[in-house]
Amino acid sequence: MAPVVTSVSPTQGNPAGGTPVTINGSGFTGATVVRFGANLATNVVVMSNTQITARTPPGSGTAKVTVTGPTGTSTQNVFFTYTTVAAPVLTALSPTSGPTGGGNTVTITGSNLTGATQVLFGAAPATILTNTATQITVSAPAGTGTVNVAVTTPGGTSNSLPYTYTTVSAPTLTSLSPASGPTSGGNTVTLTGTNLTGAVQVLFGATPATILTNTATQITVTAPAGPASVVNVTVTTPGGISNPLSYIYVAAPVVTGVSPQFGPDTGGNSVTVTGSGLALASAVHFGPSLATGFTVISDNQLTATAPPGTGTVVVTVTTPGGTSTLGPGNPYYTYLGAPVINSLIPDEGSSFGGDSVTINGSNLTYTDSVTFGGVPASFSVLSDSLAVATAPAHAAGTVNVQLHTPAGNSNTLPFTYDPV
Incomplete structure (x- = not known):
């Protein structure tokens, strides 16, 4: 039975030829000739009975792709279109260095990158993860020294940018500050450790944080939102993934009542505050005024010394989970003048x-x-x-x-x- 051609990838390329293509089908064992129209392809390699790689010959318009083997020539209507495609241009790599073992993600930025068929780090091909007209992400191959990175598309091969393989120590975390925060996220967390340069990702559990600053010993991030729980925080750099440190997502406190609900406008009296999520209280306010002192009794109760004040105010408690807001209950306290x-x-x-x-x-x-x-x-x-x-x-x-x-x-x- 003659070879069968089912598809060609990519389906278009430069009229000057030289576009790397993959031909899929069956019956390719022993194939000797690949034609694009009447023109012979170059660099033909039979990868298996179902796949051939080759480079296109020069041509124009739309050409039928055929494979000839010992049993005949394919007849299926699979076509390749010659079109003027702009050559890819690279402007940046991020990061520009990585471990000799490879495996790290590298983002390649540029133009005319659509349909990338190959990304080479020196002579070693990288694994393409994502591809748009302006950006490609790849998993870097293993390597040593400084190599040139280039991208091949149907429009040709790009300029090259240098990438350096380095022996990078894995990052180590020693502390988080603060080590807890609100479930809504948005707070700034400082990570301290060693070998933190070039951090490409900080995870709170499985959720990435937004990296704000990055030095060898410190990273600041905006914490993502998360459910009330304990999660592991890790940092990924070209040297690998750090040890984990625990971070606690804390639900916002709730104040449901105060007793007594009245007190002198001079303050100084003890007020019992009840609610939930009060154990990690860092401040108690009577309206705009800070309580002069407080003692946490349990997660549901604390006592505070009322500051001076006037009128009726809302009593709020602040924890790493945020500041309590009006909800169920009666968190109001009224200041009274002496009779x-x-x-x-x-x-x-x-x-x-x-x-x-x-x-x-x-x-x-x-x-x-x-x-x-x-x-x-x-x-x-x-x-x-x-x-x-x-x-x-x-x-x-x-x-x-x-x-x-x-x-x-x-x-x-x-x-x-x-x-x-």
Whole structure:
């Protein structure tokens, strides 16, 4: 049976000839002639019964590709088109050096790179990974010294750029700073170690980070996003892949409540903050103001010393996972001015008690106790400036009347109990 030709790759090339092609089919064993139209191909090599490599002869237009062997000549309509294709031009290699063992990825940048059929490092072919009109990535072959890198396309062979094989030590990582961060990523992480020059990739687990700066002993990156978990961070350089270091993705903290929810505007009181993800707290804020101190009790609770402030504010906790935001619960804290008593009407009454006493003052809304000489009285708060108390029974004499709110004790005013 005569040879069968099923395809040719590439399907077009320079009219001047010399384009490397691969012919696929069957029945190629013993083939002696490959023609492009009426013209004989050169450098014909029968790779197997199903594949032949060759270089095109000069030609024009569209030429039928045929293979002739001991049993005849192929008849299938497989064509090669002669067209003026611009020669490839190389402008850059990245990196420009790598290990003698090869295997590292090299990016070749230039123009007219579409349809690359071969990339040579010296005389050694590289494995083509990706190919566009302006960029090719390859896996470098093994080699030594400095070699020329060139690309062959249907338009011809490019200029060459130097690539140096070096004995490069593998990178080593000694620390990450910080060693934890938010699940949303975006934070800057500094990697410290040795042999870090020429880093081509930094992985957080399986996700690449964006490399910002790179020296022999330090790399800074923008961490990618990741789920709340522990991942390994590694660096790849021309010398290989580093040891891994652990990085913790931390979920953002959540504040669901504060107790008490009121306190003096002078601050200084202890407030219990509850929520989740609080164990790694680095700061607690009452509105814009930083708490003067805090103690982590558990992942769900901490105590903070309230700073001075005014009005109602949101209490937030900051961890490596970020700063808590408004969500479920009640993270609000209200600052109160100290209560003040301006007058008592009347300011005297019966020792039997029961007299209704109007208390005029300020900051009375959150009054939680009224005492006459230390004896609790029943009371009602009518407004922030007005409360009414029922004087308890007391021995004749003058006693101090005082109010208390979450902001503390008021001043005192005298109340006189008349003898019976």
